[in-house]
Amino acid sequence: MTTTQIALDTFVAETGGWVASQLEACTRCGICAEACHFYQATGNPDFSPVWKIEVLRKAYEQRMTLGGKLKAAFGIEKKIDDQELIDWSKLVYEACTVCNKCSMACPMGIELGPLIHDVRSGLAAAGLVPDDLAAAVQKQLDEGSPLGVTDDVFADRMDWVQDDWEVDIPIDKEGADTMVVFSSIEIMKFPENLADIARILNRAGENWTLSSKGREVVNFGFYEGSHEHTALFLQKLIDAAEELKVKKIVVTECGHAYDALRWTAANLIDVPKELEITHIVALMDKFVSEGKIKLKKGVFDGGGGIGFHDACKIQRRGGHIEEPRRLLNILAPDSFRELTPNKEQGICCGGGGGVIAIKEADPYRFAVFGLKIEQAEKAGADTVVMACSNCRLQFLDGIQHYGSELKIKGLSNMVAEAMEGGD
Amino acid sequence: MTWTDALEFLRGPLFRIAFLVFVAGLVYRLIRVVALGWPKDRVLSAGSKTKGVATTYAKGIGIFPFIPWVKQTFNGNAVTFLAGAMFHVGLILVIIFGTAHMLAWKSLLGFGWPTLPVPIIDWLAAATIVAMVALLVNRFTHPVVRKLSGPAEFLNWTLVFLPMVTGYLMTHHLFFRYEALFSLHMLTVDVMLIWIPFSRLSHFVFYFFSRTIHGAQFGKRAVTP
């Protein structure tokens, strides 16, 4: 079977009423493009979200509708060929972070994000994934982590953090209530997160543990779009949770991992209904509101304006919009500046959806990052805070690219720093 | 064959055919999509799907069409927002609250309703026609919309535009005899009725699917859609 055929078959196999009714609803108005930061930053109409799903639309119409079949038969519309899929692979992997702002803008309310996800699924089945991304997926398949956090690396890093930061990090603790899963980005690039989050959990008296088997919350299968791989990586976490008999899984500072585990897993694999899945940002807010940790007020005031970057998968698609704001209003009440737009309308950093892993996508992700710098300047924010480590990577890369003086901070680090009382 | 004869046919047998094709076609299109199967959503909701749906309908139909400039997406494609809203508002009001149209509905449904004064309907119709022209120009000039527009889009525009223009000419007895204009109006309406189920003009049916899905997806996540 040809590559194209596999992709088209996958499109069709995934098109039920949910997909079809939305494809039928599109009126080709183009408003989605106005919400897409890739189009806004480059002016390239190919980056319109509706155009990104064109191959899905064509496959649906040509294979599943009378009109589409007739159009293809009479040559009014060309059938999809190999080159078209290769071109589209570039569009949906390199120029889309699946941020879902287009879903909010569509006058018909079409959920373009999941539809782009479906396109990726077909392309993944056909092996048309950009090399860098495919390599990262392979690494996660082989080593359990796209950044190479193997069993040994994991153990070593944990030892090192516990030593250097003098903090207790339980691993594979039996009888724990909560299983915390870090992202390899934090493990490898922001180890302070490990220490700070551990400190917060310990101070709050949470009965928590890490799992050596379920140690990677990042899900490159999710970026790739392959249901098989996504499910595989998710299953590891659920299995680990069941083995440890925990009641709750906490996703730390990662965005897409939260989307995958909290909002997608139950539709791919069996997730026990009693298992609560939450994000560290919500947990920290809960600790504060329940008085389990106390924060010194205004610790971060006096250092210039502080803005908050709403991460697409934690705020817009995650629902934790007010939690970080409640925390920042304690941490820096006089310095907090809202960006415009913000909250569920926030602009994506440009690094999500796997884009940051693809070298060829660099020009696009830096182009869209310009919008974030503009936002910070307009809001008078000298520092931008975020609760997603992938956004943090993108911000660091972008700031360097533009030679900007913008500073960034992780929210968990700020909370840990502001905690009152001894350890 | 006089215009009076033509009118009798276009208002009579051809309308019957067009109307039946319209009904059968829309039901066909709807069932063909709906019967494809709907996967059950096994993800636990954090918020209320119902509230999300209610909010998104209220915002999508009741608020933002009338103040589109508050949206961030407005500036890049203002014509689509303004002309699109004017077109829809005018179309719906004229078709439902125009006296002549109401009487046609009354004959089909068995009951009528109060209507808007003729001069107001007239103004709405004129504004709608202008809006449609603006939308057509936009399809040629806006880079994104131009990319998305093919023969189907232009055909859809034409088949919606012609009934409006012929209706307006007819009401004002412009240029041609009343029966000639009425005949053209009925002809274009009949053709449009037949075309609706087989084109994106039927988006008004699928709107209720995408809008509801959207509200549910956001409501589930406790995010305001």
Place this chain on the structure above:
Amino acid sequence: MGEETIYEHLTQQGVSRRDFLTYCGVIAGGLGFNRLAPVSASGLPEKLADVPGADLTSFVSHALQTKPRLPVIWLEFQDCAGCTEALTRSQSPTLVDLVLNKISIDYHETLFAAAGFQAEAARQAAMEKYAGQYVLVVEGSIPVADDGVYCTVGGRTAVAILEEAAAGAAAIIATGNCAAYGGLPKAKPNPTNAKGVMELIADKPVVNIPGCPAIPEATTGTIANFLVFGELPELDDLGRPKAFYGTTIHDRCLRRPFYEAGKFAKSFDDEGARAGWCLYKLGCKGPTTYNACATIKWDGGLSFPIQSGHPCLGCSQPDFWDGGGFYQGQSAPLDRPAATVVGAAAVVGAAAGAGFAVANRSAKKKLVSIDATPGEETS
């Protein structure tokens, strides 16, 4: 012919010169020349241009002074005699009286005192005497089903009588909707297969004066036109004189401002109806009905249906009986499928849609088991 002229005939009857000139003015008016706006539609200005220094009244006066009386044969077929009744009840006796009595009626089924074979014989005689010259007025539709047996006079079918009478006629005036377009007898289910004159007679000039009944002045005005000019007036595409049928009721209606303002009566005798508001919502067919009701009106200009509070039925238009119902909006479709038919269409659509969806779903099932391992194919 050696016959006395109309003028001579009238003076013999004791009509003074002054009265005669008055009558000419009335006829000129009755021809629709100075009472209706679309004068040019009547074709008169072209005609007048041929007569140097002519004004209407003297033109008519000249005609009546030089022409003999016009023989008119008036036949009735499938009719109610309403058009005749309207004529004789007309309160403008001057024109009607002039035309019918003073000009000539040589045969009229309803008006003749004579009946039976004597009347028929009189008709035959008149037709022979004035062959090629008489004006044939037809009232009522002509049934053709079952060899025309549904209307016979003296054992002969209407079709046969018409064809015989038409053969010797100089022109034919089909008065009333029945004679023009088939009228009431033609309404569904049309058991007698009723036809208008135009559908049966193709070789003689036919003018339609539709209406139910026809406006008397329209009939007599057309006869007068033939008398004065020796030919039929200019006709529209449905064979009606433009002088009387050149504009719609809607365009001349006294309630038109209320239509424009959107003030409609919603039911009979409601506030709007009593205030004289537009009757569009009560089914008025004014916009598509061409007639002179709104200008010439009825009973010598006394009133017309809308003025009296009833919506126009559209009675001068073909097939007005099947026009959707007298109280159905003029804009409504004429042919609406019954709820059961619509339901059936929906069922057909649903079945087709379901069938298609089922086919799609089974095709999908076959695909689900495809091997989807990335990296298998070269990209």
